[in-house]
Amino acid sequence: MDHNIEVTRIALLNMITGFVMFLGMGLLGYAMRLEQAGFWNFDPSTFYEIMTLHGAGMVTAALIVAAGGLIEVLNGSTPLNTRLLWTAYVVGSLAFAIVLLAVLVGGVGAGWTMLYPLPYHSLGEWTITAAVAVYVGYFLTAIAFLLNCIAFLRGTVSAAGTLRKALAFEYLFSFGRSGTDRLPSPAQLVATVVSFDGVATVVVGCVWLIPRFLQAGGLIGSTDPLFVKNILVLYGHMITNLAMYTALGVLLAMLPIITGRELKTSLPLVVALNLVLFVLFLPFGHHLYQDFVEPKVLLFLGEFASFASTVPVLLVAILGGLSTIYRSGMKWSVPSILISLGLWGWAFGGIAGFMDAAIPINQVTHNTMWVPGHFHTYYVLGVLAFAFAYMYYLINERSGQHETIFSRIAAWLYGIGGAGFVIMFLLSGALSVPRRYAEHDPTWRLPDQISVAFVGVLALALLWLGGEIFLRFRRAWSGPSAMPQASQGR
Amino acid sequence: MLSAAGFYLTALTLSLASIGLCALVNGDTVHRRGRSWRSLGLIVGTLALALALASPLDELADRYFSAHMVEHELFMYTIPLAWLAADPLPLLVPGFRRLPSRWRRSIGDASVRYLSLLHYVDGLRRPVAAFMLSASVLWVWHTPTLYDLALRNPLAHTLEHASFLGTAILYWQPLFNGKHRESIRLRSNGQRTLYLVAGGMQSGILGALIALKDHVIYTGYLAQHSANARVVLADQQLGGAIMWFSGAAFCCAIAALIMK
Numbered sequence: 001m002d003h004n005i006e007v008t009r010i011a012l013l014n015m016i017t018g019f020v021m022f023l024g025m026g027l028l029g030y031a032m033r034l035e036q037a038g039f040w041n042f043d044p045s046t047f048y049e050i051m052t053l054h055g056a057g058m059v060t061a062a063l064i065v066a067a068g069g070l071i072e073v074l075n076g077s078t079p080l081n082t083r084l085l086w087t088a089y090v091v092g093s094l095a096f097a098i099v100l101l102a103v104l105v106g107g108v109g110a111g112w113t114m115l116y117p118l119p120y121h122s123l124g125e126w127t128i129t130a131a132v133a134v135y136v137g138y139f140l141t142a143i144a145f146l147l148n149c150i151a152f153l154r155g156t157v158s159a160a161g162t163l164r165k166a167l168a169f170e171y172l173f174s175f176g177r178s179g180t181d182r183l184p185s186p187a188q189l190v191a192t193v194v195s196f197d198g199v200a201t202v203v204v205g206c207v208w209l210i211p212r213f214l215q216a217g218g219l220i221g222s223t224d225p226l227f228v229k230n231i232l233v234l235y236g237h238m239i240t241n242l243a244m245y246t247a248l249g250v251l252l253a254m255l256p257i258i259t260g261r262e263l264k265t266s267l268p269l270v271v272a273l274n275l276v277l278f279v280l281f282l283p284f285g286h287h288l289y290q291d292f293v294e295p296k297v298l299l300f301l302g303e304f305a306s307f308a309s310t311v312p313v314l315l316v317a318i319l320g321g322l323s324t325i326y327r328s329g330m331k332w333s334v335p336s337i338l339i340s341l342g343l344w345g346w347a348f349g350g351i352a353g354f355m356d357a358a359i360p361i362n363q364v365t366h367n368t369m370w371v372p373g374h375f376h377t378y379y380v381l382g383v384l385a386f387a388f389a390y391m392y393y394l395i396n397e398r399s400g401q402h403e404t405i406f407s408r409i410a411a412w413l414y415g416i417g418g419a420g421f422v423i424m425f426l427l428s429g430a431l432s433v434p435r436r437y438a439e440h441d442p443t444w445r446l447p448d449q450i451s452v453a454f455v456g457v458l459a460l461a462l463l464w465l466g467g468e469i470f471l472r473f474r475r476a477w478s479g480p481s482a483m484p485q486a487s488q489g490r
Numbered sequence: 491m492l493s494a495a496g497f498y499l500t501a502l503t504l505s506l507a508s509i510g511l512c513a514l515v516n517g518d519t520v521h522r523r524g525r526s527w528r529s530l531g532l533i534v535g536t537l538a539l540a541l542a543l544a545s546p547l548d549e550l551a552d553r554y555f556s557a558h559m560v561e562h563e564l565f566m567y568t569i570p571l572a573w574l575a576a577d578p579l580p581l582l583v584p585g586f587r588r589l590p591s592r593w594r595r596s597i598g599d600a601s602v603r604y605l606s607l608l609h610y611v612d613g614l615r616r617p618v619a620a621f622m623l624s625a626s627v628l629w630v631w632h633t634p635t636l637y638d639l640a641l642r643n644p645l646a647h648t649l650e651h652a653s654f655l656g657t658a659i660l661y662w663q664p665l666f667n668g669k670h671r672e673s674i675r676l677r678s679n680g681q682r683t684l685y686l687v688a689g690g691m692q693s694g695i696l697g698a699l700i701a702l703k704d705h706v707i708y709t710g711y712l713a714q715h716s717a718n719a720r721v722v723l724a725d726q727q728l729g730g731a732i733m734w735f736s737g738a739a740f741c742c743a744i745a746a747l748i749m750k
Contacts, residue, residue: 093691106702129702
């Protein structure tokens with residue numbers, strides 16, 4: 001299959017859009033930390049508007065930038081429908097604009113989860129129209145993601161012949177004894193799993209969202225708040241985790257590039273990724289430990305599945321990644337620094353998450369800053385680090401530009417700033433500082449204030465790397481129509 | 491009861507729809523594969539025009555902002571898109587051939603004059619100019635002063651709708667490749683994406699600003715509802731939401747249709 005320049009451009013556009021969104025949402029996050037640290041005072045309503053936009057925007061940014069990376073990784077080996085991908089981009093952009101307007105103009109500040117009685121009963125803080133607009137934005141975001149998933153699934157199934165082959169079932173169920181000649185590449189396998197789960201996630205999202213629209217229109221009355229919470233948490237957990245698994249595809253493509261070693265589809269990889277097909281649905285119960293009316297079985301299932309869900313990440317990403325890097329003679333470059341930081345972030349964030357999934361620990365940490373510490377580690381020092389590594393590599397390759405010593409310093413600063421930033425979250429959590437509070441008591445503020453300095457370092461690093469990316473983007477856009485096969489990461 | 495103007499308009503739209511229907515059944519000049527879609531476009535476009543101007547919607551639009559917004563959406567999306575998809579001139583050719591030769595000559599002369607006039611507005615058909623023009627017209631007519639003027643004055647109202655339809659045709663034209671000139675065509679999917687997102691966003695921003703206002707800005711409707719500000723405000727919010735979401739929905743649908 002030939003490399004398709006149109007697909008590369010869609011990938012570049014997705015990645016740069018996700019990067020810009022990340023910068024914008026990052027600034028909003030910085031504003032929240034400044035407020036909590038006592039360096040900047042704005043009213044709580046504004047804080048919650050910022051928190052709503054920051055949460056929704058960051059998840060969307062991670063999905064977009066990781067999907068962009070995976071699109072290019074698949075380019076040349078998998079036939080991708082460009083119409084679907086372009087349409088997904090248009091739908092996603094307009095969806096984000098709707099959420100942006102609903103929050104900035106409409107003043108919605110319900111947090112991105114919007115649990116009952118929110119968002120329709122806001123005590124006059126915002127109108128029902130604004131709340132519905134946020135839901136419309138979420139709905140369109142899900143549609144955009146669905147279109148990407150359909151494009152991936154069609155492509156990987158078409159490349160493999162059948163869905164069974166795209167998931168390497170023959171190889172899996174024969175324990176690696178047969179089916180070795182028709183194995184999909186690691187990135188194709190990830191894309192199939194992500195798409196399959198992505199379609200299921202969108203269905204769950206519709207089960208959550210469509211009754212909310214009917215409710216707003218007065219067509220149905222109230223629904224069981226506990227059911228709404230459960231389905232919402234299931235959807236939220238699945239979509240945020242899908243961004244991580246999408247980034248896994250990018251990581252698997254980057255490892256051969258930075259190490260010079262071929263990464264083949266192996267039995268542990270196939271087992272782990274097929275496990276993800278089911279594991280993704282189960283751990284959401286760990287969000288419900290505080291709801292004592294929930295069926296106990298759901299809570300224990302959540303705990304068990306949360307522990308189980310660390311297996312694929314541990315096997316494929318961390319052990320697989322480290323063993324590929326080990327004694328490979330890998331040189332430090334911006335992509336390899338970011339990939340290494342990402343591996344550290346997933347290991348570190350994974351431990352924090354593993355601890356948080358244990359019911360006795362969660363009883364103490366659930367409503368504290370520990371939780372944002374855990375998911376910020378996964379995202380800033382994981383999903384986004386992998387995706388930025390690939391974006392930086394791709395833009396440099398296509399624009400014919402090279403990194404400098406300052407670029408590498410900036411990449412390390414990204415790690416130092418990011419690590420300090422998330423450790424301060426975890427430290428606050430260990431000190432039982434509550435999360436989602438607009439105002440912090442002066443006795444809670446020391447980690448917040450240290451965090452502000454680390455975010456400053458992170459911002460400096462992003463300013464440098466972002467500047468390089470923007471300056472080279474135009475040349476990358478009109479760069480060569482084909483990339484060398486070796487640099488495609490397959 | 492239909493007014494005299496409504497009667498003539500209905501007759502005109504039904505005639506145009508009939509032409510589309512005849513072309514669907516008999517047309518011999520258009521490629522068979524594209525003919526049915528194009529005829530359908532002509533029928534949908536003309537029926538949408540009838541719905542906008544010669545149906546109860548037009549009367550409701552004088553009383554309800556939300557109904558007026560539905561009318562505007564027809565002028566900005568349904569009618570121009572359907573007509574551009576129809577590209578109706580070739581559909582009319584079979585009927586044109588059956589006309590007396592003197593009529594054909596007159597129509598031909600008029601067409602030549604029309605085409606030479608197009609030269610003067612050529613610059614407006616370029617994508618950036620078409621976008622700027624359609625956005626400006628949309629925003630200017632929705633300023634409260636001009637909007638209320640259009641509510642009171644039938645001539646201003648007609649001008650408002652005509653300008654929406656005209657500039658919408660200019661806006662959508664670059665997205666339909668057809669036989670259009672190179673200078674007014676968007677060549678790549680990247681350009682089309684940017685154009686659609688920009689178009690969807692500008693109308694979305696205006697819709698959001700209207701939908702999320704907490705007071706009545708189009709005071710002309712207060713007289714229609716015995717100054718009941720709550721009813722007028724709810725109607726205004728609904729109308730704004732219609733503009734906000736339907737613009738985005740149309741842009742998404744068009745992206746799915748035209749991307750390659």
